[in-house]
Amino acid sequence: MPDQRAAGREAEPAVRRTMRRMDAPLLLITPEAQAKIAAAARSAGAPDARLRVAIAGRRGQTFAYDLTLVTPDAADPSDIVVETPQGVVYLAARDAEALRGATIGLDTSAFGGAIAIDNPNAGWSDPLAARVQEVLDRQVNPGVASHGGIIDLLEVRDGTAFISMGGGCVGCAQVDVTLRQGVEVAIKRAVPEIVAIVDTTDHASGTNPYYQPAKK
Numbered sequence: 001m002p003d004q005r006a007a008g009r010e011a012e013p014a015v016r017r018t019m020r021r022m023d024a025p026l027l028l029i030t031p032e033a034q035a036k037i038a039a040a041a042r043s044a045g046a047p048d049a050r051l052r053v054a055i056a057g058r059r060g061q062t063f064a065y066d067l068t069l070v071t072p073d074a075a076d077p078s079d080i081v082v083e084t085p086q087g088v089v090y091l092a093a094r095d096a097e098a099l100r101g102a103t104i105g106l107d108t109s110a111f112g113g114a115i116a117i118d119n120p121n122a123g124w125s126d127p128l129a130a131r132v133q134e135v136l137d138r139q140v141n142p143g144v145a146s147h148g149g150i151i152d153l154l155e156v157r158d159g160t161a162f163i164s165m166g167g168g169c170v171g172c173a174q175v176d177v178t179l180r181q182g183v184e185v186a187i188k189r190a191v192p193e194i195v196a197i198v199d200t201t202d203h204a205s206g207t208n209p210y211y212q213p214a215k216k
Contacts, residue, residue, distance in 0.1 A: 054066040063119060
């Protein structure tokens, strides 16, 4: 009689070549969030679909997430399959460490409830970037918010702070004044290690196609 345990061990590498499974969850999902996701999957006509989580980029000191519903046959082979007590979540492998310890929950303050991620890894690991972010949070953004604007830090590289303007700041006639007499002065005064501030925003279209983040 064949040894079934041996057969299982032989089959295991083939499984791992397609998708990696994590027995100890990298992240968790609340029952409320899982119920919301399951309802969305049924509504889309794909009840076997699961949530896929990836990091799309940064917005200031927080991450922007790409959340999609993916069926098992359409999942990316490089994704990590995270088995949580509430069910399976697909996780982009490149973002595993940046999401380790996160909890996928439900923001009940949003109409109908919205998926939200509480991630302990949010924030800047670079202490220089963290100091620039503090200037934006405390001195700059409260002022531009009164005009419907917001300024995000994208990264700090070689003494240069790369920022992006949003909301009412995009295309504003006073943007140069805001940048040179407000943002630049405040940052350089508080963080003298910063020698230049670069606004990456395309104020004609509201996008920033000229910015390329540094390779990590």
